[in-house]
Amino acid sequence: MLDRLKRLDHRDPVFVLDDEEGTAIGLIALHLGPQLHRALPVARITALVVTDARRGRDQGLVLVQHAIGLARERGCGLIELTSRLERQAAHGFYEAAGFTRTAHRLSRDL
DSSP: OHHHHHHTTOOEEEEEEEEETTEEEEEEEEEEEOOTTOSSOEEEEEEEEEOGGGTTTTHHHHHHHHHHHHHHHTTOSEEEEEOOTTOHHHHHHHHHTTOEEETTEEEEEO
């Protein structure tokens, strides 16, 4: 338990910008860090943005899959996110990407 407490002050923000010919088309932001109640670090998706022109063309899925890969590489045991209750389309997107609804939080074991 003491080891977990010592790790709690570490936060590792990661930002991935996807571009096409120098124009931004999507961004995903992650925070990776230890959690007191979990043995392995947790990755949290804090933002996912895709331009209107690229929505519905798997751009968001590409960014999410990249974030999952980064989380695995950094030793995380879980990737999670939160989404506003009224964003039903976003919930469907994340569930199709393999996330599971857990109360009002979505998470996916890695």
